[in-house]
Amino acid sequence: MTENPNGVDGPGHEDGLAGLRLVPRTDTAYKMKDFKSDQEVRWCPGCGDYAILAAFQSFLPQLGVPRENIVMVSGIGCSSRFPYYLSTYGVHSIHGRAPAIATGLATSRPDLSVWVITGDGDGLSIGGNHLIHALRRNVNINILLFNNRIYGLTKGQYSPTSEPGKITKSSPVGSLDQPFNPVSLALGAEAGFVARTVDSDRKHLTSVLRAAADHPGASFVEIYQNCPIFNDDAFEPLKDPSSRDLRLLRMEHGEPLRLGPDRGVVAGEFGGLEVADVAEVGEDRLIRHDAHREDPGYAFALSRLDRPAFEHVPIGVFRDVRRPTYDDLLNEQIEDARSERGDGDLEALLAGGDTWTVD
């Protein structure tokens, strides 16, 4: 448990995660198996979703929250089958709408830990509007976006994160769309918590999930996820042991931003950031990562370090800035109204001001 760095409303209890401040605690020593449902998992062999599911199931006991107070909400797509495989409460909803449904649930039930599972098609295409609004509103939900850069469940069309020129069934001579960078998009919506991780790196994935749960308000986590059927090895350069350490920029709050042994991130022109040889620029010019910067501009500049061929890709927490959550503010308004004027009286309400009596 890290201390709240921003001086905004701090964690409510010392042993728990701040994002779970209003969620009951349990002493039950859950194991990973306690979060497996009795349903047969039906993803394709080799799908990255298996790794994410296993990491998530083994992570949930860390929350220290009763199983019945955890709710998974998903949309439509391969990743959205996720809730069926967890023994928590769950809603497998409709395409793109999970953030909206989770918003209603989380604002009316602050005692729940609510997780949205979505994909690049579900979250960025049909549901893009709900995603950005959930982020700007800062509802206390955790949004995990599995990005495989392809439509899987509809069998292989290009997605809003596919690289331009992608040859698919619906783009036989190459797709024409410019893709979204999901992290840049979330930061554009001024999300308080934005992170990226990779399906195959369980340790990193788990640390990011924990940080997301710790964040009160909307957390957005992009998870690079391999689709072995329609877009296999889409992230291979980031997974191949011989190249990944030269490409993955592992961000740690307070630490210099280094990329492999020789390179690092320095300030560039117009407020941007650049990758440079440390030997040329000197150790002192390396940027020390500050996830708590109020201005999202720095995190945005980090997200722009991405390159189409994955020459350098930041992973970890881009931004972790706390501000009051929508659900807290809404529930405060209700409590304030009640403490100032008492609980509503239905009879008095109906009578209103101007009545008359007929004998």
Added chain:
Amino acid sequence: MAKQIEQLDRVIIRFAGDSGDGMQLTGDRFTQETASFGNDLSTLPNFPAEIRAPAGTLPGVSSFQLHFADHDIMTPGDAPDVLVAMNPAALKVNLGDLPKGATIIVNTDEFTARSRAKVGYVSDPLTDGTLDGFKVSAVGLTSMTVAALADTDISKKDAQRAKNMFALGLLSWMYNRPTEGTTSFLKAKFASRPDILAANLTAFRAGWNFGETTEDFAVSYEIKPARLPSGTYRNITGNLATAYGLIAGSRRSGLPLFLGSYPITPASDILHELSRHKRFGVRTFQAEDEIAGVGAALGASFGGSLGVTTTSGPGMVLKQETVGLAVMTELPLIIIDVQRAGPSTGMPTKTEQTDLLMALYGRNGESPVPVVAPSSPADCFDAAVEATRLAVTYRTPVVMLSDGYLANGSEPWRLPDVSRLPVIEPDLATEPNGPEGTYLPYLRDEDTLARPWAVPGTPGLEHRIGGIEKHAQSGDISYTPGNHDLMVRTRQAKIDAIARDIPAMEVSDPTGDAEVLVLGWGGTYGSITAAVRRVRRAGGRVAQAHLRHLNPFPADLGEVLRSYDRVVVPEINLGQLALLLRGRFLVDVIGYNKVRGLPFKAEELAGVLQEVIDRD
């Protein structure tokens, strides 16, 4: 000078002016005065969708019609007895609705050559014979208001703006209305602007005094209070009654109210109203779009709230996918559709009954939902309580079809005895219901066919639901052909069985030998009832029934239809209920359909009924 007082049994007044002239406020205040005096009343606001159409133009005309009487009345009235026309545009737009002999009070100050030209009056209608046959009172409303405020510091522009209060004062004198309510209303409204308050009060009194002293108005009128059933009354619009009904439903069910909504005419007032009632634990969420509004409501329902969304036709279309999810997940959800003229954007501020088939059939798959409709502004309260009862008891989305006329129209409402409102039992699941301590989320109640409702936070009942077809008991994903057939039929059977839980048809047939039945639904109740009264007064025999429940229909509807030779179904659409009745009961009902964005006129409907009665 002692003035003559004439007794009347009823009057229809229409205030008409520019959108910026404050006609809605004027009408509303006159209505409140009339309500507190004890008349029965019915109102019809009619305004453009544009917030401020160009001043003085025909599309910018806003009007408010009020019918009040010493007896119980059903409609805002077919044709005004009195028109208050604040400018040439208001005169031109409304003149055609007036019967000869009607009174026109006209603000002469606005009849300049330029203003007249703007609406196509070549010569002055006040003098060129256009108004022959009407009783015209030409009054300089603007100049007299400015003169009355000459001694104040207020700007000329602000002084001119108070002319609606002068008009209100004059009409209040003419009809001997109590004025205390308006005085205290103005004091509250302009509490922080003492100069504006003083100007409005002065203008209001000046209008009253002008009526009392001028020789132009020799007579004032008295309409005695109506003899309504005993009780405490208030005046209420449909949208306000809907909001109150939802709060009452929340209280009676013990479920916190969650409204997910996106602003849309003419439904927004329900969102506005509910956002003011946080003391009742009401959470209102202004969503990014219609889809998110209903999505959040359904999410709240999953969490154990009473999830509600409010909208009008164009928003209803967008919500249907989520309504389908609510059908599949079998969660309570209330969808209030305040119908307006369509298709597409249509005429946002005008009324229609054209969403019935969409409510019933506008979703993919076999997707049955109960549909209820209020019959008058005050009845919106009871309809909302009933929607809550059905949604919670049967774990189902329920559509309530209000309309623009009900939403903005008002009438006296006898306050209900709160303790006698229905008790609504959410009966949340707390214990396992399956073998070996398992929870089967689709194991149904044998009586209601409703599934159990376990909300997150309930230990041991963790389960997953969603839009994919479910196994009939466990709720697990199932693509088995037989299971799907069973589930489709079960969802239908659950809704159909609600027919056992709603009242039988109430048919009004005083002579007991009518051959013609008139059957309506929703907001046409007032017009149809007024038409039926006319026919009966003239010696005609006609039976009348009105549907609250559009799905399922009352169990005895078919029997009722078949017991009359002819059935007339008036609708403000091209025959949507008629289509259902023909399809369901093989009864060749006679449709009467007009889609003008306005309620039916009683006289016109009476003519239609008489014509059908006279058929061999």
